[in-house]
Amino acid sequence: MSALDAIDLAIMRTLQDNGRISNAELADRVGLSPSACSRRLDILEKNGTISGYHARLSNKALEYKMMVIVHISLSGQFAKTLTEFETAVKLCPNVLVCYLMSGEYDYILRVAAKDLEDYERIHRDWLSALPHVVKINSSFALREIIDRPNVGL
Amino acid sequence: MSALDAIDLAIMRTLQDNGRISNAELADRVGLSPSACSRRLDILEKNGTISGYHARLSNKALEYKMMVIVHISLSGQFAKTLTEFETAVKLCPNVLVCYLMSGEYDYILRVAAKDLEDYERIHRDWLSALPHVVKINSSFALREIIDRPNVGL
DNA sequence: TTCGTCTTCGCAAGGACATTCCGCAGGTTC
DNA sequence: GAACCTGCGGAATGTCCTTGCGAAGACGAA
Incomplete structure (x- = not known):
């Protein structure tokens, strides 16, 4: 796997924010011909540097508030x-x-629920049913300040 | 904004896992003609139900361990x-x-760093410099169990 | 029932796009 | 200098995206 140069990073940065633009536009933005851009993107995908593309669904539309x-x-x-x-x-x-953590607690989870009633169901049917749990502490998010998919490059 | 039917959900589910497939293949997977699929996707994007597409970059490749x-x-x-x-x-x-939280702490943050040295820099240059902070508690993730972009539909 | 309206479908066409092949330029090694 | 390697742009071909159009089904009012 060869090192990433500035153009590779530009491709990654562009697709990170706009993962469904055409190869032609991507090529234009990073200053490459479409053929060269397609080749580089192919390499980045095949060696796992870009591991996938995901649509971001509005939690509001899905009612996960x-x-x-x-x-x-x-x-x-x-x-x-x-x-x-x-x-x-x-x-x-x-x-x-879900992360295994150092410190006071063993695991930390981020759970999405539609409303309080839905969370009560999740807590009862799923979280309380998890094996070997001795303590569960739920904290509710009052407002979302940041939610980025990746580190800003 | 009209309600989401089964085909809309299929479109969202498909693009959530594979955000860069062609419209033709998407149409094939959800059982629609390309034109009908393109129109529905257009609506989902314009009304914000699908709020964006993002390449998932390998943290390993980027050395955010x-x-x-x-x-x-x-x-x-x-x-x-x-x-x-x-x-x-x-x-x-x-x-x-970053979330504003109820409970013991005011905010909870998820921070990515390349290594301990990098985190020391972030802590010194960014976190400690945040205004009005009286207490910072850092817990390190030992292992990632789950990291999903959205709720499984 | 029958009509009108609204929605959403499939089909077709032309314009745009993705991919592959080929030749070239610049750098490196012998 | 010659052989080699790497990565580029241009051209060709097959595929795809988009828009316009007509048809079929759902629904409510007369």
Whole structure:
């Protein structure tokens, strides 16, 4: 895998903000001919530098108005305990993000819900059912300030 | 804005996972002619249901190997205090997510860094420089379990 | 029922686009 | 200098996107 040069970065930066523009326009923006641009993009996709393209859906339109940050503690840190918890948490479609953490809590989750009633259902049917959990702490987001898909290059 | 029917949801679901396929293939997958599909997609984009398309860049390739969750408390909850903090935090390119929260802390941030040294720089140059902050608590992610762009439909 | 309207479909056409091949230029190695 | 490698632009061809148009179904009012 060769190093990324300035044009590669320009391609990535452009597609990061506007992932569905045509190859012709992409080429124009980064100052390359369409053929050269197509070749470089092909390489970036094949070697995994660009790992995919995703439509961003409006949470408002989908009526997911509520974002909840959930801190979770488990009963132990044994490998089997962690694996079982992680296998279970992956099945919940409302969990957008889950990290194993250092510090006070074992896991931190970002959960999307339509409203309080919906979150009550998620909490009851999914979160409370996760194995080895000894403590769940839900914090509700009052307002979204930033939500970027990637680091600004 | 009319309600979303099953075909609209199929379009959204498809583009959520594969945001750069051609309109012809999209039409094929959702069982519509290309023209009808193009028209529906146009509506979904114009009314904001689909708010954008983003290339997902490999954090590995970009060498962002470290994810940090930062809890922040401010010196007060006055509107002016919050506004000044939010204006400042938006400028830091490493902050991927920022929410105003209920509960113990005022804000929660998700910060991407290349390594510990890089995070030390971000903490020193950006986070510590944010106005009205009285407490910063950084928790490091040990492992990523889930990172979805949207709720599974 | 019957008519008018509204919506959304499929089809067709022409203009734009993606991809591949080819030749060229610049740099490197022997 | 010659052989080689890399990455570019231009041209060709097959595909795709878009727009206009007519038809079919849903729905409400007369």
